[in-house]
Amino acid sequence: MARISVKVDGIAYEDDVEPRLLLVHYLRDRLGKTGTPIGCDTTNCGACTVLLDGRSVKSCSVLAVQADGCDVTTIEGVSSNGEWHPVQKAFHEEHALQCGYCTPGMILASIDLLKDDPDPSEDAVRQGLEGNLCRCTGYCNIVRAVRRAAQEMRVTTP
């Protein structure tokens, strides 16, 4: 067992974990944060994407012990004061999901992308989300939602 301390969605946790425990299993099984799904066994799909110290990572391929001392943001921590994050709102308004399985990962990868590029072209959005697979939507509405969120965020943050 190894002792870790992590901050997840603003709350600090200390836990004893087996070194082989994956971060995604820690989030889901230990902390009950089932908003982060697992979609594959090959690190390809991006469904499990969370922010680790502010950058997007695939939590199925990070050990919980590697996150020791870090700050983790899951889909359950992106809204504030009961207000949806602009990316969440835009996904809702543009109907950027069907089954919703890819959506948490898509939203976190999009938040990361918009940090670097507040006004991404369609191409830049597609490149930025290349590690997130969606089996339902055909991506068009997702791209539209990310660009709409970008616009909203530019308006609301001076």
Add this chain to the structure above:
Amino acid sequence: MIPASFDYFRPSTIEEAVDVLAGAGEEAKVLAGGHSLLPLLRLRLAYPTALIDVGRVAGLRGVSDRGDHVHIGATTTHDEVVRSPIVREHCPLVALATATVADPAVRHRGTFGGSLAHADPAGDLPAVALALDMVLEVRSSAGERTIPAAGFFLDYLESALAPGEILTGVRVPKLGPGWGFHYEKFHRTAQAWATVGVAAAVRQTNGTVEEVRVGLTNMGPTPVRAAAVEEAARGVEAGQNGALRRAAEQAAEGTDPPADLHAQPDYRMHLARVLTHRALVSASAHRSPLT
């Protein structure tokens, strides 16, 4: 799937890291970004008894300008390499190839050193290391040594690292003025590995090709230098119709490409010729694509 059990160590200095590795037994493995190793553990294709996590060892991460070469610390992430102004200015081929690795989330975790140590001939960076004659710095409890890239990749997933050795950093020689670079990667989906990749560097004077370096990705059990192309391209006029194409015709010479779901060897040989031509044309057209 859940990996099999292992012991976990997280040393904070390189001295401690090599000592822990030396004492951890034959089946211990170094863990860097984990983006090649953890997928293998999850599929239960590897069963190390211990992982030595070098992710937080001081001094192994970051890029610095050392005069005649650029030094890239082994645990520098792909993302940090792509963003580094020093890399973009002095070794743009490294930035161009690294930007094609996987996707942003993988690039946030995967490391430059891990990509070389893993010695996967389908990885994009080993061919670049060969083409640029990088020098790898290695450390064990017995001391330090350097290994030239040309002697580092021994076989499929097999490098010249001895048990107990940790890759600490990589020297990338600066090539100086007159060089142009390109990395041409052919893959079926956006985040996929290269079916074939070509790393090219071309030095010209007034349109005459003086020197060419070509490294091939996924054209054998190790990355390979396309020596016949380098020879054939020397002295040609880059702008002359068909000159670079004729040189690129030699690209499959001496290669031993794999057969897998994506391509058979003859198709990979065809790709190597076509992609080498494209890479040479692009490398001779723009000198420093990133600056």
